[in-house]
Amino acid sequence: MPLKTSSSKGGFSAALLRSDLTRFWPLWAAYTTVWLLAMPAAQFLILFRRNGIWALDDMPARRLEAVDAALEAGSGSATVFLAIAACLFAMALFSYLTTARSVGFAHALPVKREGLFLTHYAAGAAVFLTVHAAAALLTLAVWAAAGVTQFWAVGAWFLSVTGQMLFFYSFAVFCAMFAGQVLAVPAFYTIFNLLAAGLTWIFNALASQFLYGWAYSDFPDPVRWLTPVWALTDGVYSSTQLDANNDIIGYTFTGLPTVAAYAAAGVVLAALALAVYRRRASETAGDLVAIPWAKPLFRYGMGFCGGLLLGMALYSFLWNQFSGGAVSAPAMAVCAVAGGLAAYFGAEMLLRKSFRVVKASWRGAAALCAVLLLVCAGYGLDLLKVESRVPQADQVRDVYFQLYGQYSSLRGTVEDPALIERLTALHQTLVQERPAEDTDYSSGVDCYASVTLRYALKNGGSLSREYSFAYSAADLKDNTSPAAQMAALFREPGMQMASLGGDLNxxxxxxxxxxxxxxxxxxxxxxxxxxxxxxxxxxxxxxxxxxxxxxxxxxxxxxxxxxxxxxxxxxxxxxxxxxxxxxxxxxxxxxxxxxxxxxxxxxxxxxxxxxxxxxxxxxxxxxxxxxxxxxxxxxxxxxxxxxxxxxxxxxxxxxxxxxxxxxxxxxxxxxxxxxxxxxxx
Incomplete structure (x- = not known):
């Protein structure tokens, strides 16, 4: 049975904390330098440099620019920097878990597992809290000398970067608890940060390839929240305040509630990391995945995601080169199985540290292949009936539309039930007739049209579809054809006003x-x-x-x-x-x-x-x-x-x-x- 070596003596270790702070001083120094340059040094240059956009006596404009720069330093690219820095912090402070000698020594110390974890965790937290506080105080000193009074902006910066760093640092520490090798920490950290968006993109790509009319819709809110870098860079930002003459009079900062939510999640992740650490066996140091129950997740996750990604790459490289544009679910299934087997056995080799894995894991590989075949069949046969799904007009709150004719286009949003009914009728016609997309000049089919519909449903759901098709002059004379229905919609004043209304407003x-x-x-x-x-x-x-x-x-x-x-x-x-x-x-x-x-x-x-x-x-x-x-x-x-x-x-x-x-x-x-x-x- 794996041993969990730990002493019953001792909790938080001040000596170990001092060791962490002195041992990894180059990392702390680099982090400190970045924020001192980004905040007080940058603010000093904005407010007191003699050469620049404004003259030295144009201090009001300089003060506005200083506030804007401080708020910008707490969002956007700062989020990416914090995510990277947090991973480096976790890699450094918990690197002892990845070698047998280091973890054996650490667990032989008269300090409990809880004490070890809290001490190392506190070292990283102490560094970024101290650096953020020092940068904020120095910035306030520069502002006081320049007469800048919007001190709230520095407070917003401090709360933003500290809350984000707390989340990313806790997340990285949580990932480190599963890693038995130091380079596995950034790999797991990156995968978990992007997993939700990556899976959504994969399923969207497959759907757009095999499902008629599928549109790349906006990523659902849960996917955005499960992709922290995306949610924070998109939801945390500064914006301008204008007076009646549209002159800039100040700035606002948006996103602190979002930061607070992620900071709370960071506290939860830190607690979960401690729970995992308490049950982690010392003997797993050096393994790619250090937690036994997580190994099947890694094995099958790599096989599934790798199968779909590698499968799409193979399908695009091989099948699309010779198919003339025709899609084939069986071809995609073959490619997905090939990619899945490669990814599955590759993961198994990493876990077992051996190339001889086929005999011991072929049953799992067979199960994975069955799942991949089912996924490809689901798309190819439209088992969920996605293509034929057209909402009832009375179930739709509004519709955003884009209509492109031969030389004209319309785009806008309509709420009129009569117009919604006509758009759903056009949608139903496209689903039933599935007109060809390619033009055929020899037969007189030389015009091109496209339709994009994004429904907002009354139940809170949404539905997006995109269609393109070719048509001829004869199609316009058939009132039931998609081309004729589109032509009638182009002539509808309500559609034209919906397209023009956004600009007029x-x-x-x-x-x-x-x-x-x-x-x-x-x-x-x-x-x-x-x-x-x-x-x-x-x-x-x-x-x-x-x-x-x-x-x-x-x-x-x-x-x-x-x-x-x-x-x-x-x-x-x-x-x-x-x-x-x-x-x-x-x-x-x-x-x-x-x-x-x-x-x-x-x-x-x-x-x-x-x-x-x-x-x-x-x-x-x-x-x-x-x-x-x-x-x-x-x-x-x-x-x-x-x-x-x-x-x-x-x-x-x-x-x-x-x-x-x-x-x-x-x-x-x-x-x-x-x-x-x-x-x-």
Missing amino acids: SIERITSGELEYYFNYQSGGYSQDAAPLDAKQARTLLDAFVRDVQAGHAGVDAMDADASQENDYVNALRIYYVPKADPSRRYQQDSDTLYLSFTTHYTELLAELEKLGLKDDLITTAELDRRIGVDSGEPGSVGVYEALDEDMLYVPAEEDAIGIIGGADGPTAVFVGGAEEEEAG
Whole structure:
């Protein structure tokens, strides 16, 4: 029977604590240096350096920057640093458990197991608490000298980094209790930190490969919470505070409740680590896994996860190279079994420290293969009926949608029961018909569409699906086809307003606008400029655009390629505005742009453009094609969309700035920023 050597004498050991602090001083010194540089030293440079963004007498701006820097030091990349440092702390302080000589000596000391654990644990905790406190006090001294009064920011930093370090350190110590080799500690620590997100990603990847319509949805909240680095980097951050003029007046810090929850979990993990340590046998030093009941978990966990990961890699490398895009669950099953056997026997070799493992563990390997085959069959046969799952309209609270036609797109959220019912009807049609995804130009199927639906259900659940398919002009005449249903949705004012509503609701104040126009047409090229609009004109045009959308003038030709060519204007209306402050955003924008595309059906907008004398500057896609000779067959001729890809990437510069693009009969000058019209060549 394994022995648990420990003395009945002694608890906490001050001598052992001093030994830990002196023995691993380079690690403590490195940790101290990082935080002294990141906090008091960085704060001193921000507040007192003579060369920088602000002059030395511009102290208010420097103070704001100092507060922002202090809060940033408690989030983001700091979380990653703390996670790494905590693992190094645990590896150093509990490394004696990984060699027989060291663990035998330690357990022969007149100190109980509890005393040994608490002493080593306290050494690491004492270091990071002392370092954090010293960095905070020095930072406060620098702030006091510079007149910074937002001392709460230093307190927020201290609580954030201390709470996070407590959790990661306890987690690393917990992992160290299972490791019989020192390098196994970071391996177990990394695996357990990423296990939930990794498994979710694997199952998502398999589902997207084999289940029709499966969408990579957001990771569920439990998965985020079980992935500490992700949850803390995403949930702990600073954000700006703005005044009525959108000027920065301060900062807020979000996430301390999250840190507190993880700190409490850290205390629990420390207690669990002590419970495991009390039952850990000294003789397991040197084993990869030091706890007997954890060895099957390691063996089968490595086999299962390794089988799916290696299986997907083999499937992608071998099957996808020769299948022509066709999926095969049997092929995936073969690859998964091959990867699973390799991972399972590899784990067994590490545990047994021998290459002769097949005879002793083939039964476990057979059980693992059966599980992997069942998983692959479940995906291939859709045993859970995922593909056919379409929620009832009355069970849906709202739907986020993305519809992409040949040249048009819509995205937004609807709550109207009538629109939800039409979206679920489209979803049901896609599930039943499963239209082909690949275009077939020889048969006239040359248009492409895609649908993304994310349902928020009334019971608190969610459902996400993505579909893409090809269609022809004939499909638009069949009212029951997915293409025809999408075309009807594009023409629906409620859908158009849902797509536009998010942009409209974010506008605080319109500042100006522009209408792009084109001129100097030549074979294969043209010139481009923009007519400026003041705030009142931009507001008038935006209001007219909204009236057109509400009247059903938008999306008329969204799915009809030929009609889109004839009726879509290539001109774009740009509305510049100041966005509303959004407390949920970490950084607030000072300005933003609303890009509006329109067609010949927008009668309200066209009437307003005519009043401004701008209607004559409009040109449709088909007309631009004709003017630049896209169908002439001349060498160098290009289509309008190809031309736009190149020519619209101009950068407005100072007056008379000139950019040159190539044309079929020589270079064509493109003038922006008010340059005179001129031709070269």
